[in-house]
Amino acid sequence: MSLSDAFRCVRCDVPLAMYTRLQLGGKAEFFAEPETENELISLLKHCRQEQTPVHVIGTGANILVPDDGVAGLTIALSRPAFxxxxxxxxxxxxxxxxxxxxxxxxxxxxxxxxxxxxxxxxxxxxxxxxxxxxxxxxxxxxxxxxxxxxxxxxxxxxxxxxxxxxxxxxxxxxxxxxxxxxxxxxxxxxxxxxxxxxxxxxxxxxTQQPAGELPSIYPFKNPTSGTSAGDLIDQAGLKGTKVGGAGVSERNAGFIVVEPECIANDVVRLISLIKDEVANLTEIELETALQIW
Ligand SMILES: Cc1cc2nc3c(=O)[nH]c(=O)nc-3n(C[C@H](O)[C@H](O)[C@H](O)COP(=O)(O)OP(=O)(O)OC[C@H]3O[C@@H](n4cnc5c(N)ncnc54)[C@H](O)[C@@H]3O)c2cc1C
CATH class of the missing domain: 3.30.465.10 (Uridine Diphospho-n-acetylenolpyruvylglucosamine Reductase; domain 3)
Known part of the structure; x- marks a missing residue:
């Protein structure tokens, strides 16, 4: 029995863009907003039994959903019980x-x-x-x-x-x-x-976050050396650099802002470009905090 037949709180092929800060990415194969802790537990047990992968999403401020979507079940604890x-x-x-x-x-x-x-x-x-x-x-x-x-x-x-x-x-x-x-x-x-x-x-x-209406994320961890990721990206001359609809913020280079036509893969490619450029210039490998699903 499929998850959506077994549980009333589960829907199929749900676009995840509206559940993420960047408003990007494809669909969840299954998406659930359980009403109670017991319902959540039953879902987890069912998924374990069926070997269905499980993801949890909050406000999606630190998640990038791939353009071709996410297999398995994505759970949001959005109901009053949580x-x-x-x-x-x-x-x-x-x-x-x-x-x-x-x-x-x-x-x-x-x-x-x-x-x-x-x-x-x-x-x-x-x-x-x-x-x-x-x-x-x-x-x-x-x-x-x-x-x-x-x-x-x-x-x-x-x-x-x-x-x-x-x-x-x-x-x-x-x-x-x-x-x-x-x-x-x-x-x-x-x-x-x-x-x-x-x-x-x-x-x-x-004042440190990008101004304006465009969605933004802070995708990198600050290196342990004490410098911020934003300072390193700025030093590498990358402020304003764009890949497709994704760009390095002009105000704080630690942020990536996305234009309405952006796709998730633009963000992935921009992150990769930033990492390469910063490593070439400073020999510091930036680590990604953003969870790329
Ligand atoms: C503009 C901006 C500024 C930011 N500034 C900072 C900052 O100063 N410092 C900082 O540390 N971070 C910062 N962040 C990153 C972000 O806010 C944090 O990572 C935050 O914790 C994300 O919360 P969320 O609910 O949106 O989680 P999501 O982005 O939805 O999920 C992030 C991770 O948490 C997991 N998760 C979510 N809910 C649960 C749960 N109930 N159980 C288990 N796992 C769960 C997800 O599976 C995923 O792996 C910033 C982000 C943005 C966009």
Whole structure:
């Protein structure tokens, strides 16, 4: 029995462009927005049994979907069961599908500090934790995690304490499971001071991102040498360089912006060109943070 016959929440041949920040790429063979944790678990068990590959998508801020689409099942935790925030003392617990910006705002309003410096990073809590998102100046999300609830791809659910999770630079040991929710342990602080700090950092963040309406991504990890990927790309003289409809941002060379006629393969080719040019000039191999499915 096909997945869409077995599960009401599954649809076939769903264009994924509308689920990604770049609005590019082909279709998901199967796409599911499960209504409950039990439904998600049944889906994972079914896929394991049928050897169907499974992908999870958040806001698609760090995913490039190939033009010829994605085989298997793509899952989005967009339903209310996976969204929502509760605050208890210094702890915030949220569903993995919750937008991280909402969690930061709730923390600030509740007088809880520690994540306000990450304002402006787009994504859901699940995506932010999977890639241990952060900034050089303000740390990363892993520092504030107390525990994470996951389902492995065989459908087994467990609560993992921080000591059993590895958080590294733009990487975590959580990327081989479906993150369901997490609890962050934050510091008590003055809400007014936190709000001021958050607003200041929001403005700084927005001035560093490409201006205008075109969708953009930040596809590279910053090299461990301390230089930013954007600085290296700028030094290589690549600002404004284009491949098809994909171009290096004029404002911050770390970003790629896409024109309406862009296809996913233009982005792949531009990333490859940037890597080659930067390696030729600086002998530094840029690593891709963007997940190319
Ligand atoms: C303009 C812009 C600025 C950015 N700035 C920064 C920055 O300053 N610092 C930084 O670290 N990143 C930055 N990013 C990258 C991006 O915001 C992060 O990678 C973010 O975590 C993506 O979240 P998402 O929900 O969109 O995840 P997606 O892009 O949808 O997915 C990313 C990865 O997470 C996995 N994933 C998503 N949800 C789950 C889940 N529930 N369980 C398991 N795995 C899951 C996906 O399978 C995929 O492998 C930026 C991106 C953009 C476009």
């Amino acid at each position: 969204n929502g925030i509760t605050v208890a003392g210094q702890r915030i617990t949220a569903g993995a599908g919750t937008k991280f910006g909402q969690i930061i705002t709730q923390a600030v309003v509740s007088g809880l500090g520690g994540i306000e410096g990450l304002i402006g990073i787009p994504g859901t809590l699940g995506g932010i934790l999977a890639g241990n998102s952060g900034t050089n100046a303000n740390g990363d999300v892993g520092q504030c995690v107390e525990s994470v609830r996951i389902a492995d791809f065989a459908g087994n659910v467990s609560d993992i304490p921080k000591r059993d999770i590895t958080f590294a630079y733009r990487d975590s040991s959580l990327d081989s499971a479906v993150i369901l929710s997490a609890t962050l342990l934050l510091d008590k602080d003055d809400p007014a001071e936190l709000a001021k700090r958050m607003q200041k950092l929001w403005i700084v963040c927005k």
